[in-house]
Structure formats: C-alpha cells, structure tokens
Amino acid sequence: MKKNCTTTCRRTNLRCCNEFKFIQEIVEDISNSKLNCTPLFVTRYPVGINSRVKTIISNIESNEAHVIGIYGPGGIGKTTIAKAIFNKTCDRFDGFCYLENFREKSGANDGVIELQETLLFEILRDKNLKVGNKYRGTTMIKERLSVMRILLVLDDVDKWVQIENLLGRCDWFAFGSKIIITTRDKHLGATLGKCFSAYEVKELDQDEALELFSMHAFQSNKPKKDYLELSNQVIQYTKGLPLALVIMGADLCGRSKPEWKSAIDKYERISNKEIQEVLEISYKGLDEIEKDIFLDIACFFKGFSKKYVIDILDSCDLNPIYGIQKLIDKCLISVDQYDKLSMNDFLQQMGKDIVRQESPQLPGERSRLWRYEDVLDVLTENTVCIIFIHFSNGICSVFFFFI
Structure with a gap:
C-alpha cells in the first residue's frame, strides 16, 4: 500500500511538473508574441514624417523590387522614416525584424553572428537557435525563412558586403518579402538591378x-x-x-x-559638436584621395562648375571624375541644374573645421587656407609659398600651397 502511494505521488508530481512547464511555455510564447508586436518608438515630434512615409509605402506596394534603399546624408531622418514604415507595414508579413546600428554591429567581432541569431529569433521566436559561425548562419536563415513572406529593416548600411555576410544572396526570399535598408550611399544597391529601388530623403521645407x-x-x-x-x-x-x-x-x-x-x-x-559627429561618419568612410577632393570643394570650390573643378583637380592627379561621383553617391555633395557643385552648409563647415584642426593656432601649418586674414598672416611670416593662378572663361582663381 505504501509503495502504491509513493508511485502515485511520483506520477502526480511528474504530471504537475509537465503541466507547469507546458503553461510556462504558453506564457512565454504569448509574452514573446506581444513583445514582437510592440511598435518601435519613432520620434518625439514626427513633423514631416507621415507624408514621406506614405509616399515611400505607396512606392513599395507598387514596386516588385524586394530590396528598398532609403538614402540621404546623416541627420536627414532616414532611421526615423524606416521605423515609421516598419510600424505601419509589419503586420502584413509572416515575420518581421528591425536590425538597428547595422554598420556598427556588423563590423564588430562576432557581430554578424549576433545579427543572424537576432534575425532568426525575431522571426521564429526560438531562443535556442545558435548559428555557430556566419557561414552556417547564412544557410540557416535561407533554409528557415525562404518559405516566409518577411519584412527586414537594416538600419545604417554603408557596404553591400555587410548584407551579403548576413544573408548571402538576396534572391531567395519568398515573393512579396521586402528588405529595407537605410544608407548614406545611393550607389549601394546598383549591382542588384531591378531587384533594388532607391528613394532619396529630402530636407524639410x-x-x-x-x-x-x-x-x-x-x-x-x-x-x-x-x-x-x-x-x-x-x-x-x-x-x-x-x-x-x-x-x-x-x-x-x-x-x-x-x-x-x-x-x-x-x-x-563653429560647427556644433553633436551635428559634426554624425556628419563626419560619411567623411571617415572615404579614402585619402576622396577626402582631399571633399576638403578642396569645401574650402575652395563650392559653387564652381563641375567641369572647371575637374580640370583643376585633374592637374593634381586626384582622379576627380571618379572621386566627385563618389562624393555625390555618398550624399556629401550635389550638382545643381547649372552643373555647379553644391554642398550643405553644415558639411562645408565640417570640412573647414577638419582643416582648421590640423593646426588651430598656426594657419601656416594647415593644408589649405581660404580666409584673407590667414593668408596675409602666413605670407608676412616669410613662409615659402607657391602661388598657382588659373584663368578659365574670364574667371581668375588663385591657390596657395605652403611648404
């Protein structure tokens, strides 16, 4: 009798344990589901956001491209718009995931693996999935998500290889899936052809x-x-x-x-430090020749014709045709309807500050001078100076090189 009682107690405890575990799993599933449906915080004051979001969503719905690029310079509102689009459209998909600070995380040690595991968890809600290495992770993502219609947002992408490391190819997604990327480089998806569609974020009116x-x-x-x-x-x-x-x-x-x-x-x-730190991200991603071209335009050539600037910089072996186009792709400069180079005032000020910081107190130690007072001070200090005078279409340009 005692043995039977003990056996019964064990069975009861086992059943209670299993029931508790089952209920706990249900609670976790419900909790995860509610957490996954919680909208992202967009911004405190969404001025001008709704009209831009509506336009982009309309274009996304009428476009078969499955990779959508939202591009523009730093501080223009790309991330804010992407989050608003995510909130408004995520419930139309079988699964969805928003990966923030993508550039920063993908460059860190094991960052790609962490992003892959986050992506799998956000869509499949299986916290036990471990990818081991990024190559296995790419295969797992393709095998498990290719049958689902998903929405994936990659915020702040600056190199296409970052996306390839995460996903491999981008042609395996189920029909109707969308990958939205925010970037400062409008040329980023050029290799995808019709699979990629780009939308530029304009300044507020x-x-x-x-x-x-x-x-x-x-x-x-x-x-x-x-x-x-x-x-x-x-x-x-x-x-x-x-x-x-x-x-x-x-x-x-x-x-x-x-x-x-x-x-x-x-x-x-003087540039505001917070603004400059955001804008400098694009500048730091340039190579040395592209940086030289950017600084030359910021200090001397804003408002000059593109052809004229190319002629000048070409004589300095800066390969300006390619370099200027790279700056345009990176949203650091633009060309107006009259083929003149234009640059946001903040970017121009940032460029001048970069040169000024080369030697804050001694102008003669800087690589470029554009203020009359600084040039006069340097010339009166007996600094050896090469003066280059260029005439074109009745315009006289004077450049100083100090050695």
Whole structure:
C-alpha cells in the first residue's frame, strides 16, 4: 500500500511538473508574441514624417523590387522614416525584424553572428537557435525563412558586403518579402538591378522646419512672436536638416534673446559638436584621395562648375571624375541644374573645421587656407609659398600651397 502511494505521488508530481512547464511555455510564447508586436518608438515630434512615409509605402506596394534603399546624408531622418514604415507595414508579413546600428554591429567581432541569431529569433521566436559561425548562419536563415513572406529593416548600411555576410544572396526570399535598408550611399544597391529601388530623403521645407524647431525650442508648433525673426535665422542656417533643427531647438529652449543672438553667431562660425559627429561618419568612410577632393570643394570650390573643378583637380592627379561621383553617391555633395557643385552648409563647415584642426593656432601649418586674414598672416611670416593662378572663361582663381 505504501509503495502504491509513493508511485502515485511520483506520477502526480511528474504530471504537475509537465503541466507547469507546458503553461510556462504558453506564457512565454504569448509574452514573446506581444513583445514582437510592440511598435518601435519613432520620434518625439514626427513633423514631416507621415507624408514621406506614405509616399515611400505607396512606392513599395507598387514596386516588385524586394530590396528598398532609403538614402540621404546623416541627420536627414532616414532611421526615423524606416521605423515609421516598419510600424505601419509589419503586420502584413509572416515575420518581421528591425536590425538597428547595422554598420556598427556588423563590423564588430562576432557581430554578424549576433545579427543572424537576432534575425532568426525575431522571426521564429526560438531562443535556442545558435548559428555557430556566419557561414552556417547564412544557410540557416535561407533554409528557415525562404518559405516566409518577411519584412527586414537594416538600419545604417554603408557596404553591400555587410548584407551579403548576413544573408548571402538576396534572391531567395519568398515573393512579396521586402528588405529595407537605410544608407548614406545611393550607389549601394546598383549591382542588384531591378531587384533594388532607391528613394532619396529630402530636407524639410520651410514650414516643416519651423514647426519642428518650434516644438523643441518652445514646445509649440510655432515660435513666440518676439522670437520669430531669430527663429527664421536658425531655419535659414539649418537648410531643413532635421538633426540640426532638433539639436539647436533643444539648445536654445528657455534662453534669452541675447543668448539666442550669441548662439546663432557661434553656430555660423563653429560647427556644433553633436551635428559634426554624425556628419563626419560619411567623411571617415572615404579614402585619402576622396577626402582631399571633399576638403578642396569645401574650402575652395563650392559653387564652381563641375567641369572647371575637374580640370583643376585633374592637374593634381586626384582622379576627380571618379572621386566627385563618389562624393555625390555618398550624399556629401550635389550638382545643381547649372552643373555647379553644391554642398550643405553644415558639411562645408565640417570640412573647414577638419582643416582648421590640423593646426588651430598656426594657419601656416594647415593644408589649405581660404580666409584673407590667414593668408596675409602666413605670407608676412616669410613662409615659402607657391602661388598657382588659373584663368578659365574670364574667371581668375588663385591657390596657395605652403611648404
């Protein structure tokens, strides 16, 4: 009798243990499912976002391309738009995953493996999946996800090889799947042909810029009347770059008018450190010749015709035809309708600051001089100077090289 009682207790305990484990698994599945459906935080003040998201979603739905590139310079709002698109469309797919800081993570040790495991978990919700190495991970992703219609967002991609390391080829996805990438390089998906479609993020217009700035500076959708003129000065300076509007709005919030005037004067002379750190990411990704071309344009050639600049830089063995196109692809410069080189004021200021930091106190030690006062100071210090004078179409350009 005692033996039977003991056996019964064991069976009861085993059944209770199994039931508890079963219930625990159900709770975890529900919890994971709810967590997976939780929308991403987009931004505090989504000014100008909805119209851009609507346009891109409309284009995505009418386009058979399964890789969508959202490109533009740093601080333009690519990540914000990608998150908003993800929130609005993820429930239309069998599985979805948003991988942030992709450039940074894919470059770290074991970063690709971590990204692969995150991708598999986010879509399959199996926390026991381990890929071992990136080659096995690529195979696992293809085998397990190729039968599913998925949405995958890769935020901040700067090299196509990063995507290949994660996924291998991109032609195995089920029909209707979409890979959305944010990048500063519009040339990134050129090798994919019809499989790739790119959309450029434009700056905010005047009204949108004023509203976004006001939300951060005044917690209102428009500025105070006695600050309107100063606010418009900031809007003019930022040229519709959301990052700059947010940082400057927060910086000026609650400050007096004299402080505003002093701050605006400083902005126009010295780059804001937070803004410059974001913009410098693109510059640091260039090779040395491309960096030289960028700095030359920032210091001397903004507003000059593309052909004229190519002629000048070609004589310096800088291979400008290729180099200038690379800068255009990286959204560091642009060419207007009159074939003149253009550059965002923040990028130009960043370029000049890079040169200035070569020797903050001694202009003669810098690689380039563009201010009359600095040139005069250097010449009067008996520095050996080579002066190059170039005439073209009635325009005289003078360049100084110091040795």
